[in-house]
Amino acid sequence: MNLIHDLIFDYTLRNVALGSAILGVVSGVLGCFAVLRRQGLMGDALSHAALPGVCLAYMATHSKSPVVLMIGAALAGLIGMAIILLVERRTRIDPGSALGIVLTVFFGFGVVLLTVIQKGNDANQAGLDKFLFGQAAALVSDQVTTMAIVGGAALFVVGLLYKEFKLLAFDTGFAGVLGFRPHFLGGLLTGLLVAAIVIGLNTVGVILMSAMLVAPACAARQWTNRLSAMIGISALVGALAGLSGAIISVLQERVPTGPAIVLLLGAIVAISLLFGSAEGWVWDWIRRRRNRLALPEPSR
Amino acid sequence: MSADLQISLVAVAAGVACALVGVFLVLRRMAMMADAISHSILPGIVAGYVLAHGPNLLLGFLGATASGLLTVVLVEALSKGKLRQDAAIGLVFPILFALGVLVVSKYFANVHIDTDAVLYGEIAFAPFDTVNVAGRDIGPKSFWVLAVLAIVNTGFIAVLYKELKLATFDPGLAASLGFRPALLHYLLMALVAVTTVGAFSAVGAILSVALIIVPPVVASLLTERLPRMIALSVAVGALGAVLGHRVAAWSNVSISGMIATVLGILFGGALLFAPGRGLIAQWSRRRAQKVRFATEMLLVHLATHQETAARDIECSLPHLESELGWDREVAARIVGRAERLGLLEREESLLSLTEAGLRQAYLAAER
Numbered sequence: 001m002n003l004i005h006d007l008i009f010d011y012t013l014r015n016v017a018l019g020s021a022i023l024g025v026v027s028g029v030l031g032c033f034a035v036l037r038r039q040g041l042m043g044d045a046l047s048h049a050a051l052p053g054v055c056l057a058y059m060a061t062h063s064k065s066p067v068v069l070m071i072g073a074a075l076a077g078l079i080g081m082a083i084i085l086l087v088e089r090r091t092r093i094d095p096g097s098a099l100g101i102v103l104t105v106f107f108g109f110g111v112v113l114l115t116v117i118q119k120g121n122d123a124n125q126a127g128l129d130k131f132l133f134g135q136a137a138a139l140v141s142d143q144v145t146t147m148a149i150v151g152g153a154a155l156f157v158v159g160l161l162y163k164e165f166k167l168l169a170f171d172t173g174f175a176g177v178l179g180f181r182p183h184f185l186g187g188l189l190t191g192l193l194v195a196a197i198v199i200g201l202n203t204v205g206v207i208l209m210s211a212m213l214v215a216p217a218c219a220a221r222q223w224t225n226r227l228s229a230m231i232g233i234s235a236l237v238g239a240l241a242g243l244s245g246a247i248i249s250v251l252q253e254r255v256p257t258g259p260a261i262v263l264l265l266g267a268i269v270a271i272s273l274l275f276g277s278a279e280g281w282v283w284d285w286i287r288r289r290r291n292r293l294a295l296p297e298p299s300r
Numbered sequence: 301m302s303a304d305l306q307i308s309l310v311a312v313a314a315g316v317a318c319a320l321v322g323v324f325l326v327l328r329r330m331a332m333m334a335d336a337i338s339h340s341i342l343p344g345i346v347a348g349y350v351l352a353h354g355p356n357l358l359l360g361f362l363g364a365t366a367s368g369l370l371t372v373v374l375v376e377a378l379s380k381g382k383l384r385q386d387a388a389i390g391l392v393f394p395i396l397f398a399l400g401v402l403v404v405s406k407y408f409a410n411v412h413i414d415t416d417a418v419l420y421g422e423i424a425f426a427p428f429d430t431v432n433v434a435g436r437d438i439g440p441k442s443f444w445v446l447a448v449l450a451i452v453n454t455g456f457i458a459v460l461y462k463e464l465k466l467a468t469f470d471p472g473l474a475a476s477l478g479f480r481p482a483l484l485h486y487l488l489m490a491l492v493a494v495t496t497v498g499a500f501s502a503v504g505a506i507l508s509v510a511l512i513i514v515p516p517v518v519a520s521l522l523t524e525r526l527p528r529m530i531a532l533s534v535a536v537g538a539l540g541a542v543l544g545h546r547v548a549a550w551s552n553v554s555i556s557g558m559i560a561t562v563l564g565i566l567f568g569g570a571l572l573f574a575p576g577r578g579l580i581a582q583w584s585r586r587r588a589q590k591v592r593f594a595t596e597m598l599l600v601h602l603a604t605h606q607e608t609a610a611r612d613i614e615c616s617l618p619h620l621e622s623e624l625g626w627d628r629e630v631a632a633r634i635v636g637r638a639e640r641l642g643l644l645e646r647e648e649s650l651l652s653l654t655e656a657g658l659r660q661a662y663l664a665a666e667r
Contacts, residue, residue: 035384035387038384038386039386040384040386040387040388040389040390040391041332041335041386041389041390043390044332044335044390048506087571090579090582091521091571091577091579092520092577093517093520093521094326094329094331096329096330096331096332096386097326097329097331097513097516097517099331099332100331100332100334100335100509100513100514101510101513101514101517101564101567103335103506103509104335104506104507104509104510104513104514104560104563104564105510105514105560105561105563105564105567106564107506107560108506108507108510108556108557108558108559108560108561108563108564109557109560109561109564110557111506111554111556111557111560112548112553112554112557112558112561114554114557115552115553115554115557116553119552119553207339207394207397208394208397208398209394210390210391210393210394211390211391211394211395211398213390214387214390214391215391215395217387218383218387218391221382221383222382254405254406255402255405255406256401256402256405258398258401259397259398259399259401259402259405260398260402262394262395262398263395263398263399263402265395266391266395266398269391273378273381273382279382281381
């Protein structure tokens with residue numbers, strides 16, 4: 001019972017738990033579309049691409065306010081996304097290479113900007129790079145509110161355009177034939193990913209963000225064939241992992257929040273692959289074994 | 301040897317070693333595997349540290365390579381099942397990385413393994429860690445590691461060139477001819493892992509991934525032949541390394557970051573200006589096609605109506621606007637162009653085909 005009391009009244013625990021759960025839900029929902037549209041690595045690329053935006057936002061405003069940095073991160077993420085989509089549409093370069101180029105080049109440029117800022121003899125800049133590497137334990141309630149607003153807005157758009165996004169995820173060509181604009185819708189849906197990434201950057205950090213988007217969706221996919229159910233399960237898995245990861249990291253000494261959440265997600269995916277659906281690896285193994293035993297021994 | 305020259309040499313060696321394996325990785329559409337490997341080697345490094353009870357180059361290297369290969373195996377296993385490759389990659393490497401971070405922060409809180417420093421890389425320190433042979437300083441350790449890797453990768457490609465080429469472009473045919481594409485695949489992946497490990501301790505994870513992916517993609521925009529693509533990749537990697545280092549030294553910013561930035565600029569240049577494949581070439585080709593098609597349409601239209609009673613209406617300039625759906629400006633431009641080419645003649649607003657124009661109209665209509 002102590003835990004529930006702390007969840008409500010302990011400032012740190014409440015913020016970390018709430019922030020991680022919000023991230024879990026938002027990335028769980030958006031991750032479903034990303035995985036279905038084969039954009040599982042988009043999250044990884046765009047979260048790295050945010051670094052120069054964070055640096056430029058700081059250089060322009062000299063403020064380390066999370067909202068300012070988040071806006072910078074979002075703008076850089078959107079530019080990165082536009083380049084990836086342009087390259088995918090206009091050239092024969094494969095999507096993976098396009099992602100890799102934007103990821104490394106944007107991040108490298110961000111590192112250059114970081115050294116420029118550090119040279120500026122500006123005591124205020126200390127810890128700027130930490131914005132990208134996740135420090136869930138340092139979340140303050142203002143940040144959690146911002147996360148809730150950004151995430152809520154992204155989920156609202158998904159709710160509004162659910163039918164269109166569903167069509168896009170399963171049959172882009174048909175969506176075009178029906179008169180929807182697949183490029184616009186696709187860009188919008190990928191743009192929403194940026195919202196999830198911006199929320200995730202200062203919670204789990206740039207590297208683990210990829211798993212926040214992919215893992216809940218992959219786990220959910222094992223249990224259902226319906227998109228609506230997949231989104232529901234995925235959001236639930238994300239929220240659960242976020243919440244319990246946050247609690248574990250606050251209660252256990254020296255367990256960082258991001259890795260705790262991601263390892264929990266990994267365990268959930270493993271269980272889902274083993275037991276989820278009739279084709280789960282365990283059921284599959286049992287069925288094959290039974291079939292083998294049922295066959296008569298080969299005659300000599 | 302000056303520190304600057306040493307850093308340049310390390311960067312060029314990294315560029316060459318990475319570009320060589322990168323070509324085949326990019327052609328196999330597995331570029332992001334390099335990114336995954338570069339992150340998931342963390343638990344391997346940690347395991348090496350634990351086994352050796354302290355920092356140990358060899359065990360760290362072996363551990364890192366092992367966890368790089370583990371990443372490949374896990375991704376393959378998952379993407380053969382019910383996940384797609386991109387999802388499998390996006391799932392496996394963060395989990396391995398998280399495992400590494402967790403172990404470091406739980407049990408080695410007093411040891412300094414700075415996870416973000418690993419990402420940024422600090423090639424500027426290369427000259428401080430040199431190798432001594434028989435009492436003589438023969439240069440930075442990371443240069444020798446990368447030079448050996450570049451030679452090993454060159455040897456691998458030279459010996460197995462035919463097999464690699466076949467297995468990359470047509471794995472099915474390679475298998476049916478009795479080569480073993482899977483074995484070759486794992487060999488290549490092992491080299492990618494070893495190269496990433498070697499490059500990443502010298503130049504950082506992100507730059508080593510940039511050096512693996514960007515030069516081959518730039519090369520693929522410029523040529524369609526594999527040998528040329530390999531040579532160009534190596535050249536682009538080395539050029540990016542040298543230029544990036546020069547600019548960084550001059551403006552005193554992160555060398556690794558600047559090399560990645562310069563590679564990005566090279567990519568942007570190739571993307572825009574590459575002959576044939578580049579965006580500008582595509583754009584001007586599309587424009588030329590539009591003009592040519594419009595001219596042919598005009599010629600065929602005139603040829604159809606010029607001997608008929610409705611000639612005065614059908615073949616007048618204002619009528620084209622409603623007939624062909626052109627606005628005045630387009631109509632004037634296309635007609636002007638055809639007139640200059642001697643395909644038609646104009647009296648007031650009445651258009652009539654010349655001999656040459658009529659011939660082209662028939663050619664176009666026949667096609």
